[in-house]
Amino acid sequence: MEQIxxxxxxxxxxxxxxxxxxxxxxEQGEFLCDSPKLLEEALKWHASxxxxxxxxxxxxxxxxxxxxxxEVPEDVMSSVSPMKTPQxxxxxxxxxxxxxxxxxxxRRYVVLDGVQDPGNVGTVLRTAxxxxxxxxLLLPGCADPYSPKTVRATMGALxxxxxxxxxxxxxxxxxxxxxxxxxxxALRHDTVDVRTVDYSRAALAIGSEGRGLSEExxxxxxxxxxxxxxxxxxxxxxxxxxxxxxxETYR
Numbered sequence: 347m348e349q350i351x352x353x354x355x356x357x358x359x360x361x362x363x364x365x366x367x368x369x370x371x372x373e374q375g376e377f378l379c380d381s382p383k384l385l386e387e388a389l390k391w392h393a394s395x396x397x398x399x400x401x402x403x404x405x406x407x408x409x410x411x412x413x414x415x416x417e418v419p420e421d422v423m424s425s426v427s428p429m430k431t432p433q434x435x436x437x438x439x440x441x442x443x444x445x446x447x448x449x450x451x452x453r454r455y456v457v458l459d460g461v462q463d464p465g466n467v468g469t470v471l472r473t474a475x476x477x478x479x480x481x482x483l484l485l486p487g488c489a490d491p492y493s494p495k496t497v498r499a500t501m502g503a504l505x506x507x508x509x510x511x512x513x514x515x516x517x518x519x520x521x522x523x524x525x526x527x528x529x530x531x532a533l534r535h536d537t538v539d540v541r542t543v544d545y546s547r548a549a550l551a552i553g554s555e556g557r558g559l560s561e562e563x564x565x566x567x568x569x570x571x572x573x574x575x576x577x578x579x580x581x582x583x584x585x586x587x588x589x590x591x592x593x594e595t596y597r
Contacts, residue, residue, distance in 0.1 A: 468499020
């Protein structure tokens with residue numbers, strides 16, 4: 347295994363920038379992951395792993411040919427890892443194509459509108475994966491799905507899920523072309539109980555906790571839906587709302 351001891355090494359500088367800069371990730375087409383568990387998931391689901399860095403004594407799973415593997419001291423790992431307590435392994439992966447296809451052939455999708463918290467975006471993706479969702483559409487204003495915090499929150503679901511970036515209008519055109527109705531979690535004149543809707547094919551739109559769905563996305567919804575709850579509660583956390591809705595579609 348290749349040995350690197352200098353924090354100023356070009357590879358380690360590259361990894362640090364991947365962990366800290368969304369624009370650099372897009373420019374390079376790569377993202378940074380942290381932890382042996384995520385590495386196992388990435389390899390299991392055939393993610394395009396490019397480089398693995400680990401500390402001495404870490405036992406790595408068998409790496410396919412072509413993956414660069416390097417060993418670094420613990421203090422150098424601390425300078426590269428995006429976590430406060432590094433777990434001894436960081437690695438980079440190629441970012442998959444994120445352009446929304448012309449049509450969607452699956453049954454259920456989630457649309458996030460302005461959900462800025464990386465933990466929420468990652469948790470929604472993890473939940474969507476658990477409840478057989480076919481993809482996640484991120485509208486402008488959402489957290490970067492490939493930031494270290496988001497990736498960590500997905501718990502590996504990112505490696506086996508489709509994630510697309512698109513505008514609201516592009517999203518609406520593709521859903522219409524695919525004959526998939528868009529149900530928005532919001533209150534409007536046509537709002538119905540989530541338990542009364544046919545989810546055989548559907549896209550669920552969820553907005554941020556602060557403002558909910560934007561007027562633009564609301565105007566594109568075929569129907570709005572609500573989760574029954576006590577009147578004293580105004581709303582739920584975006585990830586929690588997504589979990590309730592996705593469970594209902596799965597049920």
